[in-house]
Amino acid sequence: MKREREVLSRVLSASGIMPIACLLIICYTDLLEAVNITSPVLLIHGTIGKSALLSVKYTSTSSDKPVIKWQVKRDKPVTVVQSIGTGIIGNLRPEYRDRIKIFENGSLLIDELQLSDEGTYEVEISITDDTFTGEMNINLTVDVPISKPHVSLASSTVLELSEYFTLNCSHENGTKPTYTWLKDSKPLSNDSRLILSHDQKVLTITRVLMSDDDTYSCLVDNPISHGRSVPIKLTVYRRSSLYIILSTGGIFLLVTLVTVCACWKPSKKNKRKAEKQSSSEYIDQNEEPLKQEGKQLLLIYDSELEDGFLRELPAPT
Ligand SMILES: *[C@@H]1O[C@H](CO)[C@@H](O)[C@H](O)[C@H]1NC(C)=O
Ligand SMILES: *[C@@H]1O[C@H](CO)[C@@H](O)[C@H](O)[C@H]1NC(C)=O
Numbered sequence: 234m235k236r237e238r239e240v241l242s243r244v245l246s247a248s249g250i251m252p253i254a255c256l257l258i259i260c261y262t263d264l265l266e267a268v269n270i271t272s273p274v275l276l277i278h279g280t281i282g283k284s285a286l287l288s289v290k291y292t293s294t295s296s297d298k299p300v301i302k303w304q305v306k307r308d309k310p311v312t313v314v315q316s317i318g319t320g321i322i323g324n325l326r327p328e329y330r331d332r333i334k335i336f337e338n339g340s341l342l343i344d345e346l347q348l349s350d351e352g353t354y355e356v357e358i359s360i361t362d363d364t365f366t367g368e369m370n371i372n373l374t375v376d377v378p379i380s381k382p383h384v385s386l387a388s389s390t391v392l393e394l395s396e397y398f399t400l401n402c403s404h405e406n407g408t409k410p411t412y413t414w415l416k417d418s419k420p421l422s423n424d425s426r427l428i429l430s431h432d433q434k435v436l437t438i439t440r441v442l443m444s445d446d447d448t449y450s451c452l453v454d455n456p457i458s459h460g461r462s463v464p465i466k467l468t469v470y471r472r473s474s475l476y477i478i479l480s481t482g483g484i485f486l487l488v489t490l491v492t493v494c495a496c497w498k499p500s501k502k503n504k505r506k507a508e509k510q511s512s513s514e515y516i517d518q519n520e521e522p523l524k525q526e527g528k529q530l531l532l533i534y535d536s537e538l539e540d541g542f543l544r545e546l547p548a549p550t
């Protein structure tokens with residue numbers, strides 16, 4: 234007896250008949266008696282406030298009404314709804330009340346999506362006659378659409394060879410944003426001089442070159458929407474042009490100062506009065522002529538340099 238069993242098991246395992254036999258039985262029953270669920274989309278991107286259809290259909294040899302159960306995977310699975318056919322069993326959890334519908338084919342419709350609805354949903358469909366329950370997982374994302382992004386920078390002009398010029402991409406609303414920078418409509422990638430922050434939200438030019446004089450815009454994408462900023466022009470000035478500006482500016486400054494000093498003599502009466510008062514008042518009293526002086530300087534500055542190129546510079550103080 235013992236010998237016989239030993240021989241049999243040795244023969245079976247050697248020939249590999251046993252696993253094949255088991256497999257055949259499983260497949261056979263599966264084909265005949267399982268509920269088979271299929272879905273056209275396994276990943277659904279929902280928009281907050283809108284609805285999402287977790288669409289499935291099933292086949293079964295039985296014409297009985299199926300028991301349908303939808304769960305969402307959390308730390309512990311949470312039952313969203315259970316139904317017999319389209320008839321919901323029991324009360325829905327408060328967060329799902331008035332938002333849930335089950336269709337004939339087993340599909341789940343969730344209305345007025347909330348960010349917390351995001352997750353992996355599992356549907357189980359069972360029919361009394363069938364041995365095996367059909368199962369399927371569908372992933373749902375819920376997002377807030379991206380509002381129009383904009384590029385912010387410290388200044389729209391920059392001097393060649395400046396270090397660390399940063400451009401920032403921001404937008405008011407939108408979940409799961411991903412950022413892309415465009416220079417003259419062409420995507421930028423990380424390189425040794427143009428550095429993108431880890432999330433690509435901030436573009437830093439580490440050493441500004443004339444070739445950086447261009448238009449920049451940023452794209453923001455999420456699973457349901459995308460936004461594109463207005464292109465921003467960055468003007469790069471040659472360093473050599475700064476010396477010209479400074480030297481011409483310097484000459485005008487000098488000429489004006491000399492003129493002003495030559496023409497303007499405060500009256501002795503004023504001066505004496507001022508000396509008696511405190512130092513802060515002294516400054517106050519003299520601010521008026523100084524301001525006028527400043528205006529004069531600015532006028533000359535402006536009228537001489539009409540190309541609009543130098544007006545970008547801060548007014549001399
Ligand atoms: C379920 O249906 C799909 C598509 O019709 C088919 O490819 C698959 O083999 C079926 N599965 C079972 C277990 O019947
Ligand atoms: C299931 O039924 C719903 C409602 O009739 C339909 O919109 C959906 O496309 C169906 N799903 C499949 C996979 O056929």
Ligand SMILES: *[C@@H]1O[C@H](CO)[C@@H](O)[C@H](O)[C@H]1NC(C)=O
Nearest residue numbers: 378379380381404405406407
């Ligand atoms: C951002 O969302 C808030 C609240 O939903 C809304 O009031 C605001 O208009 C949105 N901003 C933009 C730029 O769409």
Ligand SMILES: *[C@@H]1O[C@H](CO)[C@@H](O)[C@H](O)[C@H]1NC(C)=O
Nearest residue numbers: 423424428429430431432433
């Ligand atoms: C770009 O490179 C810098 C440093 O080389 C790195 O810190 C940063 O994460 C990179 N950005 C991206 C988007 O890979």
